Amino acid sequence: MIWNVLVVTVLSPMAILAAPLMKRAxxxxxxxxxxxxxxxxxxxxxxxxxxKFTEHDFAEAGYSSTQVPKKIIQKIMKDDTAHASLLADGxxxxxxxxxxxxxxxxxxxxxxxxxxxxxxxxxxxxAFTGADLLLQDVNFRVAxxxxxxxxxxxxxxxxxxxxxxxxxxxFGVALRPEQALSVLSPFISDCDIGIPATKPLKLKSRLQxxxxxxxxxTNLPTNKRLFCQIMVGGQPLALSEPLETCTFPVxxxxxxxxxxxxxxxxxxxxxxxxxxxxxxxxxxxxAFVDKQExxxxxxxxxNGLHGHQKAxxxxxxxxxxxxxxxxxxxxxxxxxxxx
Numbered sequence: 001m002i003w004n005v006l007v008v009t010v011l012s013p014m015a016i017l018a019a020p021l022m023k024r025a026x027x028x029x030x031x032x033x034x035x036x037x038x039x040x041x042x043x044x045x046x047x048x049x050x051x052k053f054t055e056h057d058f059a060e061a062g063y064s065s066t067q068v069p070k071k072i073i074q075k076i077m078k079d080d081t082a083h084a085s086l087l088a089d090g091x092x093x094x095x096x097x098x099x100x101x102x103x104x105x106x107x108x109x110x111x112x113x114x115x116x117x118x119x120x121x122x123x124x125x126x127a128f129t130g131a132d133l134l135l136q137d138v139n140f141r142v143a144x145x146x147x148x149x150x151x152x153x154x155x156x157x158x159x160x161x162x163x164x165x166x167x168x169x170x171f172g173v174a175l176r177p178e179q180a181l182s183v184l185s186p187f188i189s190d191c192d193i194g195i196p197a198t199k200p201l202k203l204k205s206r207l208q209x210x211x212x213x214x215x216x217x218t219n220l221p222t223n224k225r226l227f228c229q230i231m232v233g234g235q236p237l238a239l240s241e242p243l244e245t246c247t248f249p250v251x252x253x254x255x256x257x258x259x260x261x262x263x264x265x266x267x268x269x270x271x272x273x274x275x276x277x278x279x280x281x282x283x284x285x286x287a288f289v290d291k292q293e294x295x296x297x298x299x300x301x302x303n304g305l306h307g308h309q310k311a312x313x314x315x316x317x318x319x320x321x322x323x324x325x326x327x328x329x330x331x332x333x334x335x336x337x338x339x
Contacts, residue, residue: 027136029094030194032087034177035131035144036095037193038124039084041184044101045120046073046080049113061110062302069114069161069300076154083147090140099191106187118162119183119286121155122256126173127180130272134176163297164290168255171234175258175284176272182283201261201283213246213259220261220281229260229268231284237267254291258284 050073058066088095106116128148135141152172159166181197205214213228220226228246229238232253239249243261260283262268269275 028140029091031131031134031177032091032140033094033096033193034181034195035128035147036084036087036091037099037188037191038127038180038184039080039087040096040099041101041188042117042120042124043077043080043084045103045113045117046077048101048103048107049073049110049117052107053110053113057110061114063161064300064302069110072157072161076157079150079154083150086143086147090143096191096193100189101187102189103187114158114161118155118158118164118288121151121158122286122288123175123180123183125151125155126175126258127177129172130174130176130180133174133273160296161300162288163301164288165254165292166296168290168292169233169253173231173233173256173258173270174272176275176277179260179277179280179284183286198280199282201259201285203259203285203287207248207287210247212244213248215243215246215261215282215285221263224263225265226281227262227265229262229280229283231258231260231268231270232256233270236270238270240265240267253289255289257287257289259287260284 050070055066058069061069063069103113103116107113125148128144128151132141132144132148135144156166159168177193177195178198181193181195182200185197186200199219202216203213204216205211207213215228226243227240228243229240230246230249231238232249233255238260240262241247242265249257260268261281262279263281264276264279266276266279268277268279
């Protein structure tokens with residue numbers, strides 16, 4: 001009986017929250033549509049993954065038990081469905097129903113699919129964090145805050161399933177809707193959210209310490225000086241460098257890294273409310289640096305990280321492009337992020 005009372009106590013805040021969701025501020029509609037599509041997006045990815053890959057495929061990817069990743073994916077899908085339903089209730093009849101999601105390019109094998117899911121979960125966390133700053137209605141801000149904690153748990157477990165740092169940097173990154181859509185939009189069609197995505201950003205070179213990165217310059221201006229902006233959680237400002245000499249930071253980085261291209265040399269702020277987002281021409285591209293293997297990975301992957309990735313080197317996933325980087329990053333004194 002005590003357990004039942006506790007359940008009622010826990011569920012009551014969400015029941016209270018659901019009632020005023022229909023009374024939204026007009027300015028919140030676009031953001032709510034966007035967040036609802038983010039949840040549809042993740043659910044579609046996992047649905048297509050489970051439909052395509054067999055038990056043998058998961059075993060070949062290095063999982064000790066093929067049921068572990070599948071059951072985790074099913075649990076994440078259940079959460080995402082609940083999130084999408086709540087947001088749809090808040091939108092009344094304005095939730096988008098026509099969106100199509102195509103992930104063929106990243107569903108080549110289980111390993112690539114799980115790496116991509118890790119990136120998308122990170123972007124979802126950043127998107128809900130940013131939305132919590134932009135929403136006007138306090139009820140929706142509470143809803144976004146409650147969802148982001150759950151999305152963060154999804155992201156952590158995807159870190160484990162990929163053999164990466166399970167709980168990396170102490171702080172996360174917030175993204176504006178158009179920035180998150182820069183990563184997601186290449187996989188979406190027939191979906192008029194009403195928020196133009198920032199141009200996607202792709203890397204053309206391997207991520208290597210001390211070696212300048214090369215970006216795909218398609219649709220970027222060639223008649224002006226451009227800059228790369230490298231952002232990690234916990235830093236008030238991005239690291240800004242000329243695009244032609246942009247070098248991957250190696251000190252004090254463990255976890256997700258966001259890279260933008262701007263036409264302004266001034267470092268962009270991590271705070272999206274004061275950020276000069278108008279200077280952003282493309283991005284972000286999202287990558288992971290894993291300095292510490294998740295202890296839990298040893299329980300779900302044969303030989304932990306090394307069994308999953310077959311060497312003392314890590315895969316850095318930038319959506320749509322595969323790169324490799326030495327697992328233990330050498331120190332680079334000339335490119336140090338602020339502690």
